Amino acid sequence: MSVTIKDIAKKTGFSVATVSRVLSNKTGFFSQETANAVHKAAVELGYKKNMAATELVTQTSNVIAVIVNSTKTNFSNQIITGIQKKAAEMSKRVIILYAGDHDQVAQKIALTTALERPILGILLVSVDLYPKNLLLLKSAHIPFFFISISFKDTGLNYITSDDYQIGYTATKYLINHGHRKIGLAGLGIDPSDHTGNLRFNGYQQALTENNIAFQHDWLQIGDYSYESGLTAMKSYSQTNVTAVITASDLVGIGILNQCTKLGLNVPNDLSIITIDGTNLCQLVQPPLTSITQNFFQMGYLGTNYLIAGSKKNAYTNVQLCQRSSVKTYHFKNSI
Amino acid sequence: MSVTIKDIAKKTGFSVATVSRVLSNKTGFFSQETANAVHKAAVELGYKKNMAATELVTQTSNVIAVIVNSTKTNFSNQIITGIQKKAAEMSKRVIILYAGDHDQVAQKIALTTALERPILGILLVSVDLYPKNLLLLKSAHIPFFFISISFKDTGLNYITSDDYQIGYTATKYLINHGHRKIGLAGLGIDPSDHTGNLRFNGYQQALTENNIAFQHDWLQIGDYSYESGLTAMKSYSQTNVTAVITASDLVGIGILNQCTKLGLNVPNDLSIITIDGTNLCQLVQPPLTSITQNFFQMGYLGTNYLIAGSKKNAYTNVQLCQRSSVKTYHFKNSI
DNA sequence: CTGAAAGCGCTTACAG
DNA sequence: CTGAAAGCGCTTACAG
Structure with a gap:
């Protein structure tokens, strides 16, 4: 249907392996000329990478899922802005999921949406997970970090104000x-x-x-x-x-x-x-x-901690x- | 790494084909007993479906990407609530992408994030695309619909107030x-x-x-x-x-x-x-x-039109x- | 620097 | 009702 690296391979005469290498910029594995030819063909054909395939084979992802309360927390925008800033700096993508307002089902849907595809990690913005959903999150073995909320449970990492x-x-x-x-x-x-x-x-x-x-x-x-x-x-x-x-x-x-x-x-x-x-x-x-x-800072640092895999609590x-x-x-x- | 249908197949003695059928509920293709065994094994193993794989093979997706201005439009929450409502009714998932505020690059990143994976369609909430980005969107051959914005260009479909x-x-x-x-x-x-x-x-x-x-x-x-x-x-x-x-x-x-x-x-x-x-x-x-x-209604109906593939403009x-x-x-x- | 081949986790005709 | 097999679009050792 849509154009794939196979099409580019056909057009340029190179193998899909080579095309893949230049498109994902594996420097040192191809000559400049090859790269030029491939890139040219890519734009001519209107190629768009299918990340689902990449994520499947690499078992990794560069997207961070942010789960937010759709509640009247009018500060979540600031937090998200901070998250986006840091994510952009680290060339990560961010998708946002609304978890409803104290709605166990909506919360679970948001969580599942995030969990059922390869993602880098999850940021939870002032969402207090229902016990069942917390279990679900933990069982996924994906890094997660809470922002603008704190817990007695020291097993959960968060960043918030004191x-x-x-x-x-x-x-x-x-x-x-x-x-x-x-x-x-x-x-x-x-x-x-x-x-x-x-x-x-x-x-x-x-x-x-x-x-x-x-x-x-x-x-x-x-x-x-x-x-x-x-x-x-x-x-x-x-x-x-x-x-x-x-x-x-x-x-x-x-x-x-x-x-x-x-x-x-x-x-x-x-x-x-x-x-x-x-x-x-x-x-x-x-x-x-x-x-x-300092909501912006919470988002910014929280994202940093998530990416770095920091196991700590912090205060802005x-x-x-x-x-x-x-x-x-x-x-x-x-x- | 994480548990796959192969593991369930091994545990139950069925083939991956059968496991896949019960897990995606292809009714009529399996007996109740088989289903029970598979489901039991699935929860025991803590199975979680990898949608990236499903999307890759089916070339479809049940996720709607919503692109919003991170601007001071304090009404986008209401629109999103309407979108979520309709999406839930139709068993679709929604992910939200922030497009910055009149920021061509951020807009492109949001668009790319949406486009580079299989999605059902794109909803653009009061975002006025830069010409280049509009071209990018059009070239993807994915359904899209604008909410809370209108255009002279009749080729673009939207729902908004009059x-x-x-x-x-x-x-x-x-x-x-x-x-x-x-x-x-x-x-x-x-x-x-x-x-x-x-x-x-x-x-x-x-x-x-x-x-x-x-x-x-x-x-x-x-x-x-x-x-x-x-x-x-x-x-x-x-x-x-x-x-x-x-x-x-x-x-x-x-x-x-x-x-x-x-x-x-x-x-x-x-x-x-x-x-x-x-x-x-x-x-x-x-x-x-x-x-x-009526922002809620805009989101609700806009989602409906997107899913239905309606090529029309509407007013709430x-x-x-x-x-x-x-x-x-x-x-x-x-x- | 390049290619053939295997494989990521799933689905689905096809054959039984 | 069930299984073997091919294939979705990509990446990456391995061999050259």
Whole structure:
């Protein structure tokens, strides 16, 4: 049907072996003249390599499969950009597979799609595999690396931000601005949510170091979504909280918009510092102060580790970006 | 290395032919008992099919390659969700390739990655191919279909919204709300931007029908980005425009935020109606009234057309979502 | 520098 | 219902 190396061989009079060698650039195995003839014939015939055949015989591949949550994680684009950058530098190809949103079946399909052909490795971008799917992945004996997620299980390698540090830093920042009644909103703290737990621990540590007794209604759990922010704010309006740390930009915006509905002003009535720092922070009014994660770097380095076969966990740096959603709190001003 | 049908054949005592038949479910070619034995052995050995081999021999594939702009088109997720839905229904797989942002090389890499293996077809999501790359695509003799973009060239098949209608409807809506000095911001009108031209034509038609003479400074061209919105608004502040149609949600938000900087209130000082209607519209204050496109449907139907081999162009419906960024304009109130 | 040949893992007429 | 055999498009020792 389509043109193969056989056609080129016929046209040039060389054997398929020779054609194959020049096309895959096995330097030293052919003369310049031969190469010219072959390349000429290739373009004339409109030859396109069939990688399925190559992968079959070499049992290797230069494609990296990236599995991403199709969820509202608006930062995955940045991670993917980082992945593409590194992949391009190493002449690797990348294909992306959507794993649905907390959908076991969709996750399995994505995984299978990746696994049932020869690939270099798999990058999992903030996807928390269901146990069965994790087993499936492990059984394939293909390198894999997690990005923007962490686990207690030390057998799994990942690169992400230091979530404990994030929780701690955000809290400390607010304390330094005079706040002592500080909410934490939109994350989960059950054992499966390692990220949520780490951030919560960092938050509690900062509180403790500053002799602040944590109150239960300061923690409003959620699923990192806009709706979580809306809901959390309804609860906060019943509390004495003067500032809140939000688990994602979307949560932060939920809090912000619910404040508007309640007739509350940010930052005058409530300060917000959000975690992630995507461009959403600058789209809303007031722009949200954030602990900004280096998503590009996560993707870039994660790809590097995958290719290098590194068996380690790594952290990318985080940056505090001051915008306009946090106000210094003066005790005398209140009540 | 990994387990093949040969291993299963050895273990069960059947031939590879028979194993292949039960594994690919060629009903009628084997007894139930045989099937049971083969399946049992398959799971015991941890067999995983090598699709590269299957694709090589069958010369077909069940994977659809989706090429997307890694640009700030925040609606591509919705399109992809629609694609996945239809693909799942038809038991097709989908892989996604990022084509960079107006990057000829990245575009070519994405295209090549798709083309150099057997695939069912290619879906191009709001990617405008460079001429060379379009040639490359055409020369591959693989079905392809464009989504969320349209062309003058009738040889190219696409599904998108009716952009002329969008321009017309948005303008008409504003006129019905008393506006007669109406801006159009953030789109391009050079010949290569077919979408921009269509919207501009619809806009002009509505103006003409209502005896409004278009003024040049009402049109602020741009590239559908947030920055385009910011820039456009700086110009509008020198004009007498009372309402503006924005080419994307991001442009709308740019206009909105620039208004804030200028001390202008939306919608009291300026009304905004935006095109796209993604969730961004509800994140900002005031929420933006929009002409909402049905991106999910575009993906869903586009996939259907690709699979069916339809050689046609199609349009999905558009919906006007009233939120809070448009105010009825009363002439007497002004000045 | 070049070619003949074997083989990657699968599928599918063909013959029984 | 089952098997032997050819073949998909490529690569790569092996021999020259």
